[in-house]
Amino acid sequence: MPDELRNSGIDIIGAVPWGTHFCQFYQSREDLVDILVPYFKAGLENNEACMWITAEPLGVKRAITAMARAMPDIGQYLAKGQIEIMPHTDWYLKGGRFESQRVLNGWVEKLEQALAKGYAGLRLTGNTFWLEKDDWQSFTDYEEAVNSVIGKYRMVALCTYCLDKCGAAEIVDVVRNHEFAIIKEKGKWDLFENSAYKATKGALIESEGKLRQLFQSMREGVCLHELICDDSGKAVDYAIIDVNPAYEAITGLRREQVAGKTASEAYGTGKPPYLDVYERVANSGKSESFETYFPPMQKHFSISAFSPGKRRFATVFTDITERKLVEEALKEGQRDLNRAQAVARTGSWRLDIRRNELLWSDETYRLFGIPKGTPMTYETFLAGVHPEDRQHVEEKWAAALRGEEYDIEHRIVVANEVRWVRERAELEFEQGVLKGGFGTVQDVTQRRKTEEALRESEAELSTILSSVPLLILTMDPERRVLKANAAAAEFAGRGVQEMAGLRGGEALRCLHSFDDPRGCGFGHSCQSCKVRHSVLSTFETGDNHYEVECHLPFMRGGEQEEVTFLLSTVLLNIPRRQVLVCIEDISARKKAEEEILRLNERLQGRAAELEAANRELESFSYSVSHDLRAPLRSMDGFSQALLEDYSDKLDEQGRDYLARIQNSAQLMAQLIDDILELARITRTEMRLEDVNLSDLAHSIASELRKAEPERHVDVAVSPGLVARGDAKLLRVVLVNLLNNAWKFTSKVPRPRIEFGVMQRDDKKAYFVRDNGAGFDMAHADKLFNPFQRLHSAAEFPGSGVGLASAQRIIQRHGGEVWAEGKVARGATFYFTLP
Amino acid sequence: MEEKTILLVEDNPDDVMLTQRAIEKAHILNKLVVAQDGVEALDYLYGTGKWAGRDLSAMPQVVLLDLKLPRIDGLEVLRRIRANERTKLLPVVILTSSREESDLINGYSLGANSYIRKPVSFAQFAEAVRQLGLYWLLLNESPPAKRT
Numbered sequence: 001m002p003d004e005l006r007n008s009g010i011d012i013i014g015a016v017p018w019g020t021h022f023c024q025f026y027q028s029r030e031d032l033v034d035i036l037v038p039y040f041k042a043g044l045e046n047n048e049a050c051m052w053i054t055a056e057p058l059g060v061k062r063a064i065t066a067m068a069r070a071m072p073d074i075g076q077y078l079a080k081g082q083i084e085i086m087p088h089t090d091w092y093l094k095g096g097r098f099e100s101q102r103v104l105n106g107w108v109e110k111l112e113q114a115l116a117k118g119y120a121g122l123r124l125t126g127n128t129f130w131l132e133k134d135d136w137q138s139f140t141d142y143e144e145a146v147n148s149v150i151g152k153y154r155m156v157a158l159c160t161y162c163l164d165k166c167g168a169a170e171i172v173d174v175v176r177n178h179e180f181a182i183i184k185e186k187g188k189w190d191l192f193e194n195s196a197y198k199a200t201k202g203a204l205i206e207s208e209g210k211l212r213q214l215f216q217s218m219r220e221g222v223c224l225h226e227l228i229c230d231d232s233g234k235a236v237d238y239a240i241i242d243v244n245p246a247y248e249a250i251t252g253l254r255r256e257q258v259a260g261k262t263a264s265e266a267y268g269t270g271k272p273p274y275l276d277v278y279e280r281v282a283n284s285g286k287s288e289s290f291e292t293y294f295p296p297m298q299k300h301f302s303i304s305a306f307s308p309g310k311r312r313f314a315t316v317f318t319d320i321t322e323r324k325l326v327e328e329a330l331k332e333g334q335r336d337l338n339r340a341q342a343v344a345r346t347g348s349w350r351l352d353i354r355r356n357e358l359l360w361s362d363e364t365y366r367l368f369g370i371p372k373g374t375p376m377t378y379e380t381f382l383a384g385v386h387p388e389d390r391q392h393v394e395e396k397w398a399a400a401l402r403g404e405e406y407d408i409e410h411r412i413v414v415a416n417e418v419r420w421v422r423e424r425a426e427l428e429f430e431q432g433v434l435k436g437g438f439g440t441v442q443d444v445t446q447r448r449k450t451e452e453a454l455r456e457s458e459a460e461l462s463t464i465l466s467s468v469p470l471l472i473l474t475m476d477p478e479r480r481v482l483k484a485n486a487a488a489a490e491f492a493g494r495g496v497q498e499m500a501g502l503r504g505g506e507a508l509r510c511l512h513s514f515d516d517p518r519g520c521g522f523g524h525s526c527q528s529c530k531v532r533h534s535v536l537s538t539f540e541t542g543d544n545h546y547e548v549e550c551h552l553p554f555m556r557g558g559e560q561e562e563v564t565f566l567l568s569t570v571l572l573n574i575p576r577r578q579v580l581v582c583i584e585d586i587s588a589r590k591k592a593e594e595e596i597l598r599l600n601e602r603l604q605g606r607a608a609e610l611e612a613a614n615r616e617l618e619s620f621s622y623s624v625s626h627d628l629r630a631p632l633r634s635m636d637g638f639s640q641a642l643l644e645d646y647s648d649k650l651d652e653q654g655r656d657y658l659a660r661i662q663n664s665a666q667l668m669a670q671l672i673d674d675i676l677e678l679a680r681i682t683r684t685e686m687r688l689e690d691v692n693l694s695d696l697a698h699s700i701a702s703e704l705r706k707a708e709p710e711r712h713v714d715v716a717v718s719p720g721l722v723a724r725g726d727a728k729l730l731r732v733v734l735v736n737l738l739n740n741a742w743k744f745t746s747k748v749p750r751p752r753i754e755f756g757v758m759q760r761d762d763k764k765a766y767f768v769r770d771n772g773a774g775f776d777m778a779h780a781d782k783l784f785n786p787f788q789r790l791h792s793a794a795e796f797p798g799s800g801v802g803l804a805s806a807q808r809i810i811q812r813h814g815g816e817v818w819a820e821g822k823v824a825r826g827a828t829f830y831f832t833l834p
Numbered sequence: 835m836e837e838k839t840i841l842l843v844e845d846n847p848d849d850v851m852l853t854q855r856a857i858e859k860a861h862i863l864n865k866l867v868v869a870q871d872g873v874e875a876l877d878y879l880y881g882t883g884k885w886a887g888r889d890l891s892a893m894p895q896v897v898l899l900d901l902k903l904p905r906i907d908g909l910e911v912l913r914r915i916r917a918n919e920r921t922k923l924l925p926v927v928i929l930t931s932s933r934e935e936s937d938l939i940n941g942y943s944l945g946a947n948s949y950i951r952k953p954v955s956f957a958q959f960a961e962a963v964r965q966l967g968l969y970w971l972l973l974n975e976s977p978p979a980k981r982t
Contacts, residue, residue: 625931626902626930627931630846630849630931633849637848637852637855638848640956665954666954666955669955680935
């Protein structure tokens with residue numbers, strides 16, 4: 001028999017176990033209402049199916065009215081069929097007469113239906129008012145049968161007997177067939193117990209009490225349920241039968257809110273929670289435990305479900321939300337730690353000597369390029385260390401084991417790539433014995449690289465700064481020198497270190513700063529100082545100044561010196577505000593510029609003079625050509641007239657004189673022309689172009705041949721000689737030199753003239769060589785003087801202007817001309833062109 | 835037949851004499867009119883001053899013009915000749931001692947028909963005058979005279 005107590009709803013009875021079969025003796029309709037209404041109310045409220053078989057004096061209508069008075073929502077229970085109220089004629093006397101077996105089977109059938117619907121059991125009552133004396137025995141037998149059967153079922157049955165209809169014998173029968181009877185005495189209900197029932201109930205109450213105490217005092221939430229199945233027997237929901245205070249505390253739901261409700265109703269979930277698990281438990285009888293998050297309550301639960309009987313199950317649960325949160329937080333923390341380590345590129349490790357464990361964090365594995373989870377030892381760690389750093393690491397580790405600090409940077413090799421790590425460790429000792437330790441490994445490769453690059457760029461910068469000729473200073477807003485480069489220090493005749501802290505003017509020994517012992521910016525001259533103004537304005541406005549020309553007196557090497565310089569001021573914020581002052585000493589340049597200016601002025605004066613002289617010379621030349629020639633023409637012309645018109649009056653000597661006059665006149669005309677030509681050469685403007693000297697030489701030679709076709713001179717010209725110069729003037733040079741050679745070879749048997757080029761001291765020396773009369777080298781320096789002749793005019797005619805012209809032309813081109821020769825052994829004339 | 839004159843503009847009497855001699859030697863029979871400076875030359879050409887009333891239909895066959903002249907120099911005379919409608923086609927031969935490039939360039943630029951440098955040697959001068967006469971007086975066809 002299921003040892004479970006049900007609330008009877010009747011005060012003097014209290015709770016009764018399933019299978020309880022008791023009776024009530026009544027005298028009036030009110031007596032029935034008094035007992036039956038609370039009886040059914042309790043049943044309905046505790047998820048029991050109820051059947052009320054009525055008879056006079058309380059028919060179906062009156063029964064419903066009475067129930068409605070106590071339970072205004074009775075209509076709902078009626079509607080869903082949890083309670084059926086029907087007349088005895090429809091139940092006991094179905095088919096016209098009472099048949100005990102049929103009625104008995106009917107009860108069991110009803111119970112099964114109720115259980116199938118998810119009700120906890122069946123609560124019923126039957127009125128016996130209809131019983132006649134004839135039927136009494138048969139009903140007594142039935143009651144006996146009921147009494148012996150009902151105890152096995154989840155049923156509570158209350159039979160009502162009209163006291164007025166029962167004699168003493170009948171009362172004894174009734175009491176014997178029921179576990180107890182209630183009867184009204186002096187307006188108060190009293191209980192008569194059957195002795196057998198009394199014993200059973202006592203034991204049951206004791207055990208039930210213990211259980212309930214346990215149930216009530218358990219810290220775990222306990223909830224009793226019953227499955228609700230559909231017609232095919234499949235669970236569709238489950239009903240909450242009872243819950244303990246812990247349940248209330250944990251879920252925040254009151255017992256009254258949930259007891260008797262279906263799970264989906266109670267928890268407001270469309271689907272009853274964990275139905276599949278509970279169905280399995282209820283049907284198999286095997287308990288199951290699980291942890292779950294229950295969204296409606298936003299809580300985590302650890303739930304154990306077991307089944308105390310068919311279709312029934314109980315859950316014992318604890319709220320593990322907090323533990324779950326802690327676990328989550330722990331997991332989150334671990335994740336964060338891993339993430340943080342990855343971001344910071346810092347791994348960690350833990351050493352436990354007792355457990356002989358060296359645990360690496362994920363990031364440490366990653367840093368060393370070793371697969372996560374690989375078992376680690378000190379040796380495997382050491383294998384990853386750069387070979388050159390191993391000894392250092394080992395020494396430091398040994399020192400750490402002696403208690404010294406372990407904070408080192410060394411290289412490791414990961415897949416042929418070198419990384420820098422910083423390692424720190426805190427070792428734990430117990431009475432001098434290593435217990436374990438914790439350490440970090442930080443990837444500092446980037447920092448190392450940056451540092452290295454920084455060192456390099458600093459070195460570069462400092463080299464640049466110390467090697468530039470510019471004076472470079474950085475100054476603070478007080479115009480005190482922060483740093484100065486070598487050029488600045490040298491300018492002031494100070495050491496580089498000595499400069500720092502001094503005011504700018506004082507540092508550079510500006511004479512104005514001597515006005516006031518406090519230095520730059522305080523002397524009266526400083527108020528209008530451009531340097532001070534530039535530095536201050538750069539500080540104040542952030543505007544940089546570039547190449548401001550300044551002029552200041554300085555004390556240099558014990559002497560006063562005026563210095564002109566270009567000043568640039570640039571605002572730097574690295575990291576504190578300072579101004580970079582750049583000074584370029586341009587005194588020397590300035591002086592040179594002034595010198596050039598002065599020279600230019602002088603030159604312009606000279607040029608003007610020269611121009612005037614030139615103009616004079618020009619008009620002079622013009623006069624010479626015109627005016628000097630006219631008398632010569634008269635001399636020649638009238639001499640000729642004399643010779644022609646008066647030749648008969650002149651003797652041979654007279655005619656010779658006239659011829660001499662004519663010769664002289666013509667010679668003078670030639671001299672005049674040559675002089676003018678020489679002057680013209682110096683005056684004409686040069687137009688530089690590539691001139692083919694070989695072609696020129698050929699054309700001149702052919703002109704010479706044409707002029708004296710009777711002479712046979714071997715003229716050899718090197719082909720392809722091209723030089724840059726004025727074509728007209730270079731032609732004059734070649735004409736003069738070749739004419740010369742032509743002339744001076746007139747008396748040798750095999751005259752030969754050669755024009756070519758040779759190398760002389762990195763320069764091309766063009767030459768005209770002949771095998772003619774030659775000259776004495778003692779007079780070589782006079783060769784190029786105008787009108788200088790080394791031979792008599794009778795021997796070789798000429799004015800002596802040709803070589804002078806050639807020399808002037810070559811000199812105007814920036815070249816040189818010289819001659820080599822020997823008397824009777826020919827001469828060579830050289831000239832170079834730049 | 836119309837008389838073909840030669841206008842010689844020359845201030846040096848020696849040169850005038852020598853030129854006359856050279857012309858004679860070359861058997862040139864044309865009348866030689868001598869103007870001793872630029873003003874006189876222009877007077878002759880345009881019938882002014884000393885030559886006022888001259889028959890202007892008779893223009894010289896050729897003008898032998900020295901450059902270095904008193905009052906108005908040869909280049910200016912040339913410029914005016916070329917600027918005047920009546921004389922702009924007149925053959926003008928510059929006959930001078932100068933061999934200055936600027937004179938050559940200016941002379942030709944102003945429309946000289948020829949430029950002859952007077953050689954010092956009379957023999958050469960005579961030859962030059964002969965050739966000049968041959969060309970300008972015999973070979974060359976003068977432009978048609980302008981009628982006023």
